[in-house]
Amino acid sequence: MTAEHAPVTRREWLGLVGLLVAAIAVRFVDLATRGTWDADQGHDMLVLQALVRDGTVPLVGPPTSVGGFHHGALYYYLLAPFAAVSGANPLAVVAAIAAAGVVAVAVVWWLGRAMAAPGAGAVAGLVAAGLMAVSASAIEESTFIWNPNLIALSSAAALAAAWRAWTTRHARWWLLAAVAQAVTMHCHVLGAVQLLPLAGLLFVDAGRCDPGEGRARVLAAGLAGAAIIAASYLPLLAHEIGLGFPESRALIEFIRSDVDDDAGPLPVRIAIVWLRVLSWPLAGLATDRPQVAVVAATMVLAALGWRLVAARGSERTAVRWLAATLAWGATSIAIVSSSLARVVPGLPNDHYHAFLDPVVFVIVGLAAGAVWRARRRSVRVARVAVTAAVAGIVAVNVAIWPPRVASDGGYPGAERAAAQLLQALGGRPYVLLGEPAIKSTDAYAFPLGRLGRPPDDARSPRDHVVVIACDRLLEAFSGPCGGTAEDRRVASLDGSWSLEARFDASSRTVLSIYAPVAAVAP
Numbered sequence: 382m383t384a385e386h387a388p389v390t391r392r393e394w395l396g397l398v399g400l401l402v403a404a405i406a407v408r409f410v411d412l413a414t415r416g417t418w419d420a421d422q423g424h425d426m427l428v429l430q431a432l433v434r435d436g437t438v439p440l441v442g443p444p445t446s447v448g449g450f451h452h453g454a455l456y457y458y459l460l461a462p463f464a465a466v467s468g469a470n471p472l473a474v475v476a477a478i479a480a481a482g483v484v485a486v487a488v489v490w491w492l493g494r495a496m497a498a499p500g501a502g503a504v505a506g507l508v509a510a511g512l513m514a515v516s517a518s519a520i521e522e523s524t525f526i527w528n529p530n531l532i533a534l535s536s537a538a539a540l541a542a543a544w545r546a547w548t549t550r551h552a553r554w555w556l557l558a559a560v561a562q563a564v565t566m567h568c569h570v571l572g573a574v575q576l577l578p579l580a581g582l583l584f585v586d587a588g589r590c591d592p593g594e595g596r597a598r599v600l601a602a603g604l605a606g607a608a609i610i611a612a613s614y615l616p617l618l619a620h621e622i623g624l625g626f627p628e629s630r631a632l633i634e635f636i637r638s639d640v641d642d643d644a645g646p647l648p649v650r651i652a653i654v655w656l657r658v659l660s661w662p663l664a665g666l667a668t669d670r671p672q673v674a675v676v677a678a679t680m681v682l683a684a685l686g687w688r689l690v691a692a693r694g695s696e697r698t699a700v701r702w703l704a705a706t707l708a709w710g711a712t713s714i715a716i717v718s719s720s721l722a723r724v725v726p727g728l729p730n731d732h733y734h735a736f737l738d739p740v741v742f743v744i745v746g747l748a749a750g751a752v753w754r755a756r757r758r759s760v761r762v763a764r765v766a767v768t769a770a771v772a773g774i775v776a777v778n779v780a781i782w783p784p785r786v787a788s789d790g791g792y793p794g795a796e797r798a799a800a801q802l803l804q805a806l807g808g809r810p811y812v813l814l815g816e817p818a819i820k821s822t823d824a825y826a827f828p829l830g831r832l833g834r835p836p837d838d839a840r841s842p843r844d845h846v847v848v849i850a851c852d853r854l855l856e857a858f859s860g861p862c863g864g865t866a867e868d869r870r871v872a873s874l875d876g877s878w879s880l881e882a883r884f885d886a887s888s889r890t891v892l893s894i895y896a897p898v899a900a901v902a903p
Contacts, residue, residue, distance in 0.1 A: 685744050
């Protein structure tokens with residue numbers, strides 16, 4: 382609450398509690414099976430398991446999908462307590478992520494309420510939080526293990542803390558903003574884009590203070606916040622010094638080479654990324670429902686444009702800051718990451734810019750609150766239109782909520798496939814290979830290890846059974862799974878091999894078992 386807003390009423394508290402109950406229900410029901418399970422999830426759980434069981438502390442986070450460098454290690458440190466108390470159970474880890482998604486709804490409620498004009502906060506907060514509570518995209522982000530899935534909470538917390546610092550003139554809130562921003566940056570490298578809008582508001586905050594102690598406090602908080610963010614990267618610095626700065630070299634090479642001829646001209650890329658950023662929180666993946674995505678994006682732009690013109694007082698400052706954050710964020714990530722101009726079916730796509738999701742929800746909430754605050758008779762039509770628009774967004778999202786069981790069966794499906802594989806192997810030693818070769822096998826290495834029979838780390842598969850996990854999504858690199866790709870891969874190995882068994886581990890992955898053929902004496 383700011384000085385301009387009335388205390389939260391009992392009706393508002395009841396509304397917030399209802400939204401949080403709804404957010405919990407749509408995230409935690411069938412949580413064990415709703416989240417997808419593939420190499421990224423297996424890799425993260427292997428790292429967490431090594432951390433909590435063996436004390437192997439990671440100095441870098443998950444690998445980026447392109448570029449050959451890594452996200453921040455803070456992601457693992459945040460999830461480690463949940464892995465520790467559960468014995469590295471994936472359900473406990475994803476439950477922590479789901480809980481973070483619920484808390485993010487509450488933070489967005491506060492942010493919408495605090496940024497709205499006096500008298501409009503109740504509706505603004507409830508609409509912003511309500512849309513996030515039922516958003517199919519936000520639900521998906523809360524129901525599987527992946528580093529960008531903590532960003533909805535951390536980015537919302539950074540924005541909320543910064544706004545609290547601005548409205549209360551208490552510089553200590555900038556420290557919380559820095560902590561939350563560090564989490565955002567560690568969970569995805571593109572989260573660094575949010576640093577500039579936060580720093581911009583901080584410097585404006587310092588500039589409006591009288592020269593002297595007030596300005597010094599804000600600037601000191603800014604320096605302390607920068608130190609907090611820098612300190613969060615000390616594990617990365619240790620890694621870089623110890624190994625000859627591989628992350629820095631990979632990042633520089635990526636920046637130099639991230640030119641995707643298929644992504645189209647820069648203006649086209651920017652338009653595509655803007656569409657994805659604006660529509661993703663409200664309508665899901667833009668390529669799945671292009672018309673709905675365009676309508677959602679247009680709605681956000683209309684709401685933003687109206688409030689930029691009509692807002693007054695602190696709301697005007699808030700809207701200008703949100704608009705700058707949105708414009709800078711969407712445009713900059715389109716420039717630095719040309720791959721965002723393309724969608725790869727079957728892979729998580731829009732979580733990379735999840736740090737902008739709270740901005741979109743709050744913008745819509747501010748517009749709804751402003752309509753309800755107006756007293757003119759002509760506003761009745763606008764209220765009906767806003768109600769219909771919000772109801773339409775809710776209906777669209779309910780229709781596209783993630784299914785109760787992920788298409789690949791989630792972790793339970795991977796564990797069943799691992800058990801079936803071990804039964805077929807008996808007690809024989811085996812190695813696990815991915816096809817194509819770039820495909821990680823961590824999705825099955827983790828459940829195989831939990832079942833007590835991890836694959837051998839053998840450089841040569843001689844005297845081992847060879848298990849090949851072929852990814853149908855990557856058949857363009859390997860050839861058709863189910864025979865062609867696997868036979869070609871095993872033929873490249875030393876010795877002779879015979880197909881012993883083959884089965885679908887999921888709708889995406891085929892597991893093939895090849896036994897060595899003993900050489901016949903002349």
